[in-house]
Amino acid sequence: MRICHDQFEIRTQGKGTYEITGEIQEKIDKNGVRSGTVTIFIQHTSCSLIVMENADPTARKDLEEFFERLVPEDSDYFMHTAEGGDDSTSHIRMVLTRTSETVPIIDGKMQLGTWQGIFLFEHRRAPHRRKVCVTTIGQ
Amino acid sequence: MRICHDQFEIRTQGKGTYEITGEIQEKIDKNGVRSGTVTIFIQHTSCSLIVMENADPTARKDLEEFFERLVPEDSDYFMHTAEGGDDSTSHIRMVLTRTSETVPIIDGKMQLGTWQGIFLFEHRRAPHRRKVCVTTIGQ
Amino acid sequence: MRICHDQFEIRTQGKGTYEITGEIQEKIDKNGVRSGTVTIFIQHTSCSLIVMENADPTARKDLEEFFERLVPEDSDYFMHTAEGGDDSTSHIRMVLTRTSETVPIIDGKMQLGTWQGIFLFEHRRAPHRRKVCVTTIGQ
Numbered sequence: 001m002r003i004c005h006d007q008f009e010i011r012t013q014g015k016g017t018y019e020i021t022g023e024i025q026e027k028i029d030k031n032g033v034r035s036g037t038v039t040i041f042i043q044h045t046s047c048s049l050i051v052m053e054n055a056d057p058t059a060r061k062d063l064e065e066f067f068e069r070l071v072p073e074d075s076d077y078f079m080h081t082a083e084g085g086d087d088s089t090s091h092i093r094m095v096l097t098r099t100s101e102t103v104p105i106i107d108g109k110m111q112l113g114t115w116q117g118i119f120l121f122e123h124r125r126a127p128h129r130r131k132v133c134v135t136t137i138g139q
Numbered sequence: 140m141r142i143c144h145d146q147f148e149i150r151t152q153g154k155g156t157y158e159i160t161g162e163i164q165e166k167i168d169k170n171g172v173r174s175g176t177v178t179i180f181i182q183h184t185s186c187s188l189i190v191m192e193n194a195d196p197t198a199r200k201d202l203e204e205f206f207e208r209l210v211p212e213d214s215d216y217f218m219h220t221a222e223g224g225d226d227s228t229s230h231i232r233m234v235l236t237r238t239s240e241t242v243p244i245i246d247g248k249m250q251l252g253t254w255q256g257i258f259l260f261e262h263r264r265a266p267h268r269r270k271v272c273v274t275t276i277g278q
Numbered sequence: 279m280r281i282c283h284d285q286f287e288i289r290t291q292g293k294g295t296y297e298i299t300g301e302i303q304e305k306i307d308k309n310g311v312r313s314g315t316v317t318i319f320i321q322h323t324s325c326s327l328i329v330m331e332n333a334d335p336t337a338r339k340d341l342e343e344f345f346e347r348l349v350p351e352d353s354d355y356f357m358h359t360a361e362g363g364d365d366s367t368s369h370i371r372m373v374l375t376r377t378s379e380t381v382p383i384i385d386g387k388m389q390l391g392t393w394q395g396i397f398l399f400e401h402r403r404a405p406h407r408r409k410v411c412v413t414t415i416g417q
Contacts, residue, residue, distance in 0.1 A: 050234050
């Protein structure tokens with residue numbers, strides 16, 4: 001049993017979902033863990049982590065539109081607006097989604113279902129560099 | 140320290156919450172892990188995982204009704220509708236809830252609180268077979 | 279590789295967010311785990327766990343107000359009201375947020391981002407004693 005810590009950076013170009021399944025599997029391949037778990041952890045409070053359907057891009061478009069309507073930028077009660085209209089909305093959308101996920105690894109592969117992909121969900125309008133931690137535990 | 144991977148299937152009969160606490164504890168019992176963690180992972184994008192009050196069924200009825208209203212099937216902006224009115228709503232409700240949870244195990248038992256149960260939350264109208272991964276790490 | 283189970287209690291004084299980052303790091307320090315993961319697990323169904331911006335208190339005020347509006351106490355379809363108007367809303371807000379999170383530990387420290395804090399999100403009006411489980415796996 002051993003623990004491997006890795007990290008990678010993803011550059012986002014505004015709001016939207018960015019698939020990171022390949023980057024995570026690459027870290028597992030590099031470490032050579034055959035049986036265990038991988039924990040993905042996002043080190044930010046204005047973007048988040050989701051597992052999502054990765055076949056039809058319209059599924060993600062609908063998801064993004066849903067969040068625009070659920071947590072609208074122009075909410076009149078927002079006080080935390082120092083960084084703009086997407087400041088409080090970013091944190092709230094992050095809380096409504098996820099910061100960490102743990103996925104089983106068997107035979108060196110993440111045990112994702114057929115339609116599951118792992119995505120970084122960017123909630124900021126401006127481009128950002130986002131750090132993703134990948135921790136594998138196993139043998 | 141060792142890792143055990145298990146899986147079980149649950150047949151759902153339309154939208155709703157299905158308790159799976161017993162099935163998960165059975166896998167832990169079978170593996171004989173006394174101290175460690177269990178990670179539950181759902182391999183689907185149109186159902187999800189929740190921890191929920193498991194004593195009074197009306198608590199879950201209210202939760203289900205809340206999600207029907209929060210993510211209504213007839214939203215006019217949905218583009219991802221190939222599989223019906225419950226297609227995009229299923230993915231969005233899944234993202235708003237959870238795909239994995241990790242629970243401590245002490246003395247061979249999941250350390251759930253008095254009122255906590257673990258449920259699969261089915262977001263599809265039609266019956267489905269759902270796969271749940273159960274990974275225990277411990278000794 | 280070893281597993282350490284700890285628990286602490288936090289007394290809440292009504293609805294709101296209560297930072298517990300320090301209490302969690304204390305348990306890691308006590309156990310002496312230098313490299314691994316920590317899983318935080320909340321043993322309740324009417325409060326929840328969130329990672330949130332911990333610098334500007336107005337960010338959390340906006341979040342709390344958002345949840346008051348998203349899941350209002352006076353919803354006319356609620357059936358689960360035995361414990362008051364905050365009964366069903368507590369469970370629903372819990373499901374929309376989180377019960378467990380897993381965070382990497384490197385050099386004995388949780389790998390949180392600059393602005394990330396870990397909070398217990400209390401959904402009940404009355405004061406409560408809340409139990410938080412802290413499980414570290416590592417070496």
